[in-house]
Amino acid sequence: MKHTMIEYDNLNKVNKPFADELKNAFRDVLDSGWFILGKNVELFEYEFAAYVGVRHCAGVASGLDALILSINAVDIPKGSEIIVPSNTYIATIFSVVQTGNTPVLVEPDIRTYNINPDLIEAAITKNTRAIIVVHLYGKPCDMDPILSICKKHKLYLIEDCAQAHGASYMGKMTGSFGDIAAFSFYPSKNLGCLGDGGAVTTNNPDFINKVKMLRNYGSNIKYNNIYVGMNSRLDEIQATFLRIKLRHLDAITEHKRCLAKIYHEKINDKFILPYEKEGFKDVYHIFNIRHELRDELRQHLLMHDIRTEIHYPIAPNRQKALTFLNHLSFPVSEEIHRTTLSLPVSTFHSVDDINKVAAVLNSFHA
Numbered sequence: 001m002k003h004t005m006i007e008y009d010n011l012n013k014v015n016k017p018f019a020d021e022l023k024n025a026f027r028d029v030l031d032s033g034w035f036i037l038g039k040n041v042e043l044f045e046y047e048f049a050a051y052v053g054v055r056h057c058a059g060v061a062s063g064l065d066a067l068i069l070s071i072n073a074v075d076i077p078k079g080s081e082i083i084v085p086s087n088t089y090i091a092t093i094f095s096v097v098q099t100g101n102t103p104v105l106v107e108p109d110i111r112t113y114n115i116n117p118d119l120i121e122a123a124i125t126k127n128t129r130a131i132i133v134v135h136l137y138g139k140p141c142d143m144d145p146i147l148s149i150c151k152k153h154k155l156y157l158i159e160d161c162a163q164a165h166g167a168s169y170m171g172k173m174t175g176s177f178g179d180i181a182a183f184s185f186y187p188s189k190n191l192g193c194l195g196d197g198g199a200v201t202t203n204n205p206d207f208i209n210k211v212k213m214l215r216n217y218g219s220n221i222k223y224n225n226i227y228v229g230m231n232s233r234l235d236e237i238q239a240t241f242l243r244i245k246l247r248h249l250d251a252i253t254e255h256k257r258c259l260a261k262i263y264h265e266k267i268n269d270k271f272i273l274p275y276e277k278e279g280f281k282d283v284y285h286i287f288n289i290r291h292e293l294r295d296e297l298r299q300h301l302l303m304h305d306i307r308t309e310i311h312y313p314i315a316p317n318r319q320k321a322l323t324f325l326n327h328l329s330f331p332v333s334e335e336i337h338r339t340t341l342s343l344p345v346s347t348f349h350s351v352d353d354i355n356k357v358a359a360v361l362n363s364f365h366a
């Protein structure tokens with residue numbers, strides 16, 4: 001039998017189908033001699049806003065910057081408390097700390113891995129100004145109860161959509177629920193560029209104007225600086241790549257959802273699979289399973305030449321960078337970190353690859 005390794009990801013293979021288009025686009029930008037804030041960024045912003053179903057978009061340098069700029073745009077007084085999920089990639093929490101605010105961590109629902117709406121109100125104090133929801137792994141959060149809480153307590157809603165391009169809740173796109181939303185186009189994302197990139201989406205013209213100034217030295221007229229801004233612009237070259245890949249995003253999503261369906265059908269009940277609920281369209285940026293003996297399981301797969309990842313091995317409250325959280329305990333989040341394993345689910349994986357992963361998983365005897 002032919003011996004083939006099943007990779008977790010391979011960004012060369014991911015971009016291969018678009019290689020000719022990307023090379024032509026590179027040539028066009030090179031020939032234009034215009035590299036910062038030009039027509040490609042403007043067109044991408046217009047097209048991405050239309051895709052998400054909002055009025056405005058601003059291209060920025062990364063997902064972390066998109067979060068920082070979002071917090072700064074909604075004008076929260078420094079030292080505010082911002083509610084964040086305890087189970088997220090660390091960037092969400094860093095954005096709160098780096099803007100001079102205090103992250104208040106709320107546990108996820110053990111089935112969805114997303115923030116548990118039932119636990120949010122208990123975390124609200126007179127200093128709370130915003131909630132950041134994270135649509136983790138590409139699964140939308142339970143938005144209706146969260147929107148009601150924001151309305152009742154007059155809190156800004158910021159969405160971290162870094163893993164959720166094209167995901168939707170009851171037919172409405174993630175990135176269109178919040179006062180403002182942050183996206184990452186890190187190369188491995190479902191919509192990834194060939195370097196770092198990010199975007200902010202919103203329906204609020206004041207917020208987008210502020211983001212557009214803050215990303216560009218606090219300026220919208222050359223050498224006229226209104227805010228102490230950043231240099232956080234999406235490059236023209238990345239914008240042109242993103243315009244190409246945005247046209248393929250729905251096909252990328254469908255491929256991943258098709259592979260995920262096979263996992264759901266084939267993997268046996270020894271493993272905890274992603275929770276699927278009517279109306280929550282998951283784009284499976286990550287397809288994770290959970291198992292008590294995660295590390296042994298990972299080894300078992302590796303012995304059969306199947307590569308996996310762990311998103312994430314260390315909970316944010318256990319990270320050295322966040323010592324002020326180290327004394328706190330988040331048992332649900334820590335349980336997820338202890339047991340989660342991410343399976344191959346990329347655009348270059350075939351149905352045969354996924355069937356093989358499922359069969360090898362099912363042969364794991366603990």
Ligand SMILES: Cc1ncc(COP(=O)(O)O)c(C=O)c1O
Binds near residue numbers: 062064186
């Ligand atoms: C949930 C989440 N938020 C924010 C980010 C930050 O994005 P970037 O790496 O583009 O700064 C990421 C990226 O990995 C992420 O997964």
